[in-house]
Amino acid sequence: MNDNDYSPPRVVLVTGPSGAGRSTAIRALEDVGFEVIDNLPLSFIPRLLASPHDHPIALGIDVRNREFSTAAVLDLIEGVEQEPNGRAEVLYLDCRPEVLAQRFSETRRRHPLSPDETPAAGIAREIDLLEPIKLRADALIDTSEMTPHDLKSEVQRQFSTNDADLSLSIQSFSYKRGLPRGLDLVFDVRFLRNPHWDAALRPLTGLDPAVQAFVVEDPRFAPFFDKVSDLVTFLLPAYAAEGKSHLAIGFGCTGGRHRSVTLAETMAKALADKGGQVSIRHRELERHGDDRRNGARTGSGA
Structure with missing residues (x-):
């Protein structure tokens, strides 16, 4: 193969706190052709990705990786993105701290960041370390209420290399913090x-019916939504x-709490009703703990 004709493979970086299901996700990706x-030591990854490869690649990354640091992982993502045609998708497996603690208790494992302390101490440190990486994620799956089977099915649904249907991600964000990557x-x-300028609505979010009704009643909403x-x-x-x-489709507003959330919710429902995955x-609700449904949700128009 001529090097000039080489097209980089699809690359998915899989990370998240220990106990959130990273190993299950890795195996699920392997089953669909990755x-x-x-x-793998972080310094080896750029060399691996620079070599010709026929298959998509999934790389598991966590705090046990040699050379791991938050900055090193973010630099790795940026480095891949700067390559011609470079693209690294970040799959973040999230989970509530109390559920992680319960999982460690059930398995009697020691947490890698607190081998001589309680798992809860290590969980808190790890979540703090990974937060900047979580905010850069292209796909976020909250595994708190998932069985391993549920997680495997969801990963394969989103990342199957044989599925002719597009997997759709709808995001809301604040322009104050810049565009989400990807x-x-x-x-x-x-x-x-x-x-925001309505005192009764300001503390609420676009997940609340009152806020949604306020936004939808703007006479410009319906024609804009229909055209989009x-x-x-x-x-x-x-x-396809x-x-x-x-x-990945993004809706942005000033604070990322009201208008963009309303649009994202409305568009996601419309696409799911048409059979979309x-x-x-x-993003902003996750940062402030205001997303009462715990991060990413998945809909299906089945």
């Missing part, structure tokens, strides 16, 4: 009237025909 490598389509909804929905529906088969397996996350 070559998986777990706990978005394919971005829509600015700051032109809609802002619930038509555009996305038009583009989906074109992207090009072999794209995942499409849809996951949704709200």
Whole structure:
């Protein structure tokens, strides 16, 4: 093969706190055609990705990796992104701290960051270390209420290399903190009237019906939503025909709590009702603990 014709393989970096299901996710990716490598020293990864490869690659990364640091992982992601055609998708397996503690208690394992202390101490340290990486994630799966079978099915649904259907990710965000990485389509909804200026709505979020009703009542909402929905529906088969397996759509507003959340929720429901495989996350609500449904959710229009 001519090096000039080489197209980098799909690369998925799998990470998350210990006990959240990273090993299960890695095995699920292997079952759908990924070559998986777990706990490779971080300095080896750029050389691995630079070599010609015929299969998509999944790399397991956690605090046990030699050379691990938050900055090193973020630098690795940036380095891959800067390569011609480079693309590293970050799959983050999340889980509530109390559930992680229960899992460690049941297995009687020691936490890698607190071998001589309680698992809870290590869990808190690890979650803090991984938070910047979590915020850079392309896909976030909360495993708190999942069995290993549930997690395997969800990972394979989102990352199957044989599935002709696009996996859709809808995100809301604040322009104050910049664009989330990995978005394919971005829509600015700051032109809609802002619930922030209504004292009764300000402490609420776009997950609340009252806020959603306020945003939807803006006379510009319906024509805007219809045009965006038509555009996305038009583009989906074109992207699928090009072999794209995942499409990320972002809605941004000033604070990322009201208008963008409302649009993301409304669009996710509309696409799921049409049979789309849809996951949704709200970046700013996750940061402030306001997402009462714990991060990314998945819908299906079945």
